[in-house]
Amino acid sequence: MASNKSAGCGAEFSWADNSRDVSPCDLVGNLFSVFASDGGWKAPPLDPGFHYTPPEDGETMFGQCACSWVAYNLIHQTILSCFSWSGYSANCGSTTEICLPPQSLPDSEDLAVPAWASTNPKSWYFQQFNVAQAREIADQGSPDLLPSGHGRDSPTAAIVGIIGGLALVVLIGIGLYLTALLRQNGPTSPGEGLRRRN
Numbered sequence: 001m002a003s004n005k006s007a008g009c010g011a012e013f014s015w016a017d018n019s020r021d022v023s024p025c026d027l028v029g030n031l032f033s034v035f036a037s038d039g040g041w042k043a044p045p046l047d048p049g050f051h052y053t054p055p056e057d058g059e060t061m062f063g064q065c066a067c068s069w070v071a072y073n074l075i076h077q078t079i080l081s082c083f084s085w086s087g088y089s090a091n092c093g094s095t096t097e098i099c100l101p102p103q104s105l106p107d108s109e110d111l112a113v114p115a116w117a118s119t120n121p122k123s124w125y126f127q128q129f130n131v132a133q134a135r136e137i138a139d140q141g142s143p144d145l146l147p148s149g150h151g152r153d154s155p156t157a158a159i160v161g162i163i164g165g166l167a168l169v170v171l172i173g174i175g176l177y178l179t180a181l182l183r184q185n186g187p188t189s190p191g192e193g194l195r196r197r198n
Contacts, residue, residue: 022111116138
C-alpha cells in the first residue's frame with residue numbers, strides 16, 4: 001500500500017488517522033484500490049488548489065464506494081477544500097453510508113475507517129466537509145469501523161443484540177402481566193378454583 005501525502009495528511013492532522021496510524025490520504029487510496037475494477041487505483045498527492053473530481057455519471061470503477069459518505073469525507077480531508085455533499089454526489093444514482101472491504105483481505109484492519117469519516121455529510125455545516133467538526137468527532141474517541149466480517153463493531157451483531165434484548169423485555173413484561181392477572185382473577189383460597197359453579 002503506497003504512501004500518499006496531500007494537504008490534510010501532515011503531522012498536524014494525525015488526529016484524522018485511523019487507530020492503526022493510517023492517514024486519510026493512504027486510507028482513501030487503499031479503500032478505492034480494493035474496490036477498483038483493476039485493483040490498482042492510487043490516490044495521487046495533490047498540489048494546493050487542486051482536487052479530485054466527483055463521481056461521474058455511470059461511475060463503475062469503484063461501484064457505490066465512490067458515492068459513499070466515507071469516500072466523500074476521506075477525500076475532502078486529504079485536500080482541505082471541497083465540494084458540498086450535494087455537488088459531490090450529484091451524479092450518483094444512489095449513495096451509501098459506508099463502504100467497508102471484506103475482512104478476508106490481508107491487513108484488513110489497516111482499512112479501518114475513523115468514526116469522523118463515517119459522518120453523514122448533510123450534518124456538516126452547510127452540508128460541506130468541515131475539518132473543525134471532523135476534529136471534534138475524532139476527539140470523542142469513538143472506535144473505528146472495521147472491515148465487514150469483524151465480530152466487533154459489526155452493525156449486524158448490534159442489531160441482533162438489540163432485537164434479542166427487546167424480545168427478552170417483552171417476554172418479561174408478558175410474564176409479569178399474566179402473573180398480575182392471575183392474582184387478580186385467580187382462586188383466593190385453596191380448592192376454590194376447583195369448585196363447580198352453577
